[in-house]
Amino acid sequence: MQIETTRLPGVLVLTPARFGDARGFFSESWNRRTLEKAGLDLPEFVQDNHSISHKTGTLRGLHYQSPPHAQGKLVRCGRGSLFDVAVDARLGSPTYGQWFGTELSFENGRQLWVPAGCLHGFVTREPDTEVVYKCTDFFDAGSDGAVRWDSLGIEWGVDEPVLSDKDSRAPAFADWTSPFRWESA
Numbered sequence: 225m226q227i228e229t230t231r232l233p234g235v236l237v238l239t240p241a242r243f244g245d246a247r248g249f250f251s252e253s254w255n256r257r258t259l260e261k262a263g264l265d266l267p268e269f270v271q272d273n274h275s276i277s278h279k280t281g282t283l284r285g286l287h288y289q290s291p292p293h294a295q296g297k298l299v300r301c302g303r304g305s306l307f308d309v310a311v312d313a314r315l316g317s318p319t320y321g322q323w324f325g326t327e328l329s330f331e332n333g334r335q336l337w338v339p340a341g342c343l344h345g346f347v348t349r350e351p352d353t354e355v356v357y358k359c360t361d362f363f364d365a366g367s368d369g370a371v372r373w374d375s376l377g378i379e380w381g382v383d384e385p386v387l388s389d390k391d392s393r394a395p396a397f398a399d400w401t402s403p404f405r406w407e408s409a
């Protein structure tokens with residue numbers, strides 16, 4: 225397991241080992257003990273999500289759930305490729321309002337750990353890209369929120385993404401009040 229820090233405190237890139245042979249490969253995509261041995265103690269996960277986006281340039285985000293239902297997410301790509309982004313929304317954080325993005329793909333096996341207090345979004349780079357991710361809290365529709373994808377200078381690599389109605393109506397980051405605090409997220 226390779227663990228890389230990023231410019232956002234607590235946001236990590238994890239790359240599990242792959243065991244290849246003539247049939248293909250095997251990988252433990254999640255193993256709490258492996259991470260604990262590496263000194264990483266992530267919160268408990270309670271829900272797994274799976275989405276497919278048929279068109280290249282589909283953008284889902286920037287999403288969050290407000291406390292007390294804030295979610296940490298461990299995101300990976302099951303098929304295709306995507307540009308995955310975390311935004312630090314923790315008021316008082318030294319990197320508040322800053323973003324980090326990286327390519328997750330079936331080929332590279334990389335995973336992004338997005339702690340509670342961060343916004344999360346991705347844009348797909350291939351047709352029929354599938355994303356699977358573990359969440360540290362259950363879905364709570366009343367706590368679900370979004371911030372406009374193009375309000376933070378994120379270099380998505382796409383000008384006119386495929387968006388849901390919800391995402392196309394989301395407020396700009398500058399017009400939004402974060403519910404997260406650096407110490408409480």
Ligand SMILES: Cc1cn([C@H]2C[C@H](O)[C@@H](COP(=O)(O)OP(=O)(O)O[C@H]3O[C@H](C)C(=O)[C@H](O)[C@H]3O)O2)c(=O)[nH]c1=O
Nearest residue numbers: 273275284285287288297344345346362363364388390
């Ligand atoms: C997130 C979620 C959604 N739903 C239902 C609610 C809607 O009827 C339908 C589609 O939901 P939504 O349009 O919010 O799905 P995405 O646009 O993929 O949103 C997700 O994508 C971004 C990148 C995220 O990080 C979040 O996990 C999540 O916000 O699934 C559920 O039943 N459970 C859930 O956990």
